[in-house]
Amino acid sequence: MKATIVLLPGDGIGPEVVHEARTVLDVVAARFGHQFTFTEHLIGGVAIDRTCTALPTPTLAAATAADAVLLGAVGGPKWDDPKARVRPEQGLLGIRKALGLYANLRPVRVHPALAGVSPLKPERVQNVDVLFVRELTGGLYFGWPKFREDGSLHRRAVDTLEYREDEIHRIVALAFKLARGRKKRVTSVDKANVLESSRLWREIATEIAAGYADVTLEHQLVDSCAMRLLTHARSFDVVVTENMFGDILTDEAAALAGSLGLIPSASLGSGRCGLYEPIHGSAPDIAGKGIANPIGTILSAALLLRHSLGLHDEADVVERAVDDVIAGGARTADMLNAPTDKALSTAELGTLVRTAIVDDGYRHATAAS
Numbered sequence: 001m002k003a004t005i006v007l008l009p010g011d012g013i014g015p016e017v018v019h020e021a022r023t024v025l026d027v028v029a030a031r032f033g034h035q036f037t038f039t040e041h042l043i044g045g046v047a048i049d050r051t052c053t054a055l056p057t058p059t060l061a062a063a064t065a066a067d068a069v070l071l072g073a074v075g076g077p078k079w080d081d082p083k084a085r086v087r088p089e090q091g092l093l094g095i096r097k098a099l100g101l102y103a104n105l106r107p108v109r110v111h112p113a114l115a116g117v118s119p120l121k122p123e124r125v126q127n128v129d130v131l132f133v134r135e136l137t138g139g140l141y142f143g144w145p146k147f148r149e150d151g152s153l154h155r156r157a158v159d160t161l162e163y164r165e166d167e168i169h170r171i172v173a174l175a176f177k178l179a180r181g182r183k184k185r186v187t188s189v190d191k192a193n194v195l196e197s198s199r200l201w202r203e204i205a206t207e208i209a210a211g212y213a214d215v216t217l218e219h220q221l222v223d224s225c226a227m228r229l230l231t232h233a234r235s236f237d238v239v240v241t242e243n244m245f246g247d248i249l250t251d252e253a254a255a256l257a258g259s260l261g262l263i264p265s266a267s268l269g270s271g272r273c274g275l276y277e278p279i280h281g282s283a284p285d286i287a288g289k290g291i292a293n294p295i296g297t298i299l300s301a302a303l304l305l306r307h308s309l310g311l312h313d314e315a316d317v318v319e320r321a322v323d324d325v326i327a328g329g330a331r332t333a334d335m336l337n338a339p340t341d342k343a344l345s346t347a348e349l350g351t352l353v354r355t356a357i358v359d360d361g362y363r364h365a366t367a368a369s
Contacts, residue, residue, distance in 0.1 A: 002035045003067040003309055008059065008095075010044040011088060012282025013292035013346075014072020020294035020350030021070060021301040027354045028305065028314050039066075043095065044074025044088035044282075054091030060098055068308035069095070069275045070301060073282035097137055100269035102167070103174050104134040104246065105303070106279060108253045108263060111326050116337050117258030120230060125256045130236045131182065132253065133175040134246025136267055138167045139197075141243050163197045163242065168204045175240035176212045184215045185237035189225045189245055201242065222249070229253055250279060259334040261293025264300035266307050274308045276300040290345045293332040295322055298353055321356035325349070 007022060009015035022038060029036045041059040048054055054074070063069050074088040095101075109129045115122040143160030172188065179186045188205040190198035202219055209217035220228070222245045228235070229249065233256050241249065254260045260280035267275040278296030286292055299322060306315035326335075330352050333343040344352075 001309065001311065002037070004037045004039070004065070005304070006059075006062050006066040006069045007038055007040045008043040008063075008069060008071040009040065010072040010074045010282065011046055011076050012073050012284045012287040013280075014044075014074070014282060016072075016287075016290065016292050016346050017278060017294040017297040018070060018072040020346060020353075021297040023350060024298050024318060024354055024357065025301050025305075027357050028311075028318065031317075031357065032311070032314055034311070034314075043071065043091040045076055045079040047091060048079060048086055048088065052086065054086055054088050055094040055098075059091075060095065063095055063099060063273070063275075066273055068273055068304045069099075070297075070304060071275060071277040072297065073278070073280065076282050076284040076287075078284075093141060095275065096267055097142070099273060099275065100137070100271065101267040101275055102135065102137045103171055103268045104132075104136045105178075105266045105268065105307075106132040106134065106246075106250045106253075106263060108132065108250070108257055110257050111262075111323065113327050113329075114258045114262075114335060117335055118256055120256065124231070125233065125258075128233045128256050130233065130253060130256075131178060131238045132246060132250045133171060133178065133238060133240040134250065135163075135167065135171040135240075135242050137243075138163050139243035161195065161197050161244075163200060165200070165204060168201050169208065172201075172205045172208050172240055175238050176208060176215050176217075179215045179238040180212070183237040186215055186217050187225070187236055187239045188217060188219050189222050189239060189241035189249065190219065191222050191245075192219070193221060197242070205240075225249065226252060229256070254279060259293060260296070261332065261334050262295050262299075264296050264298075264303055266300070266303040268307060272308055274304065276304040276308075290347060291333055291343065292346045293334050294346050294350050295326075295332075295353075298322060298350070317357055317360055318353075321353050321360060324356045324360075325352045328352075 009018040074092050079088050110125045118125045140159050140161045143162040149156045190201045192198040192202045254263045263279045302315040302318035305311040
């Protein structure tokens with residue numbers, strides 16, 4: 001297969017972790033006989049510094065023409081002025097909107113060897129395997145009007161939470177389709193006791209469920225869902241929710257796995273091209289130190305292989321390599337069970353994953369012969 005992949009390293013630790021994921025994709029291409037062409041472009045804070053915009057025109061043009069996009073992170077203290085006209089996050093929101101990426105998939109699976117890393121008791125997180133399906137292009141982040149007034153007597157700000165029927169229908173329907181390949185349970189999260197948009201969400205979710213007799217639907221309010229994630233996370237299978245609720249719940253759920261650095265994500269639309277990124281952010285406090293966890297980005301590359309390129313076996317190999325490396329005791333600092341454990345660098349952990357992919361290929365070839 002030939003594919004063009006756009007790399008958007010972005011800010012903070014983004015360049016470090018994207019490099020490791022790109023080299024993993026190189027190894028996959030070599031093993032399976034694919035040809036991946038990579039081009040690198042600016043986004044976020046570094047783009048603001050160089051072009052005065054968070055999403056330069058060449059970046060968007062390249063992404064629009066690509067088969068997939070792999071992103072590191074955007075943002076940092078340098079660009080955190082709330083009064084700034086241009087902010088790094090505008091680049092991320094802009095590319096999602098421009099590519100029509102309405103669905104964000106965030107799988108949260110607790111590796112058995114990392115159950116002790118979570119701040120929760122191991123028995124609370126063992127065997128947790130949840131797929132979050134977050135609506136990505138509607139809600140408060142994109143609603144209009146959106147403005148701020150600085151009057152002589154007081155300051156006032158307005159954000160608008162808006163959802164159309166078609167926006168809700170397509171994300172909830174996707175959740176049901178994905179649930180059919182899992183445990184066939186969908187939890188639709190809303191705030192229907194307060195918000196009109198949530199009442200519409202719940203109504204449409206119920207209508208869609210009628211067409212999926214093999215999938216069980218439950219409704220849950222977002223506040224009680226947040227508590228249940230910490231107490232009974234194993235009871236969830238597929239969780240579908242609107243933009244802001246999903247943003248918050250998925251960061252909370254990362255604590256189940258033990259580290260933000262472990263969680264990948266895929267942003268998908270109706271076309272082939274998707275945007276893939278770890279959920280951890282730019283982590284400016286450790287940027288350039290070579291100690292960031294690359295696993296979330298490597299697993300995002302696995303999602304890229306599966307969802308945009310249709311290379312399911314290759315994605316399985318990458319995920320299996322990550323599992324093997326973790327099971328073997330490899331850890332970056334954020335995954336340590338005890339301060340006395342040895343922490344690997346970003347590059348060292350990436351090398352182990354690539355080696356595991358090669359070893360998997362050798363074992364496969366040996367078994368076939």
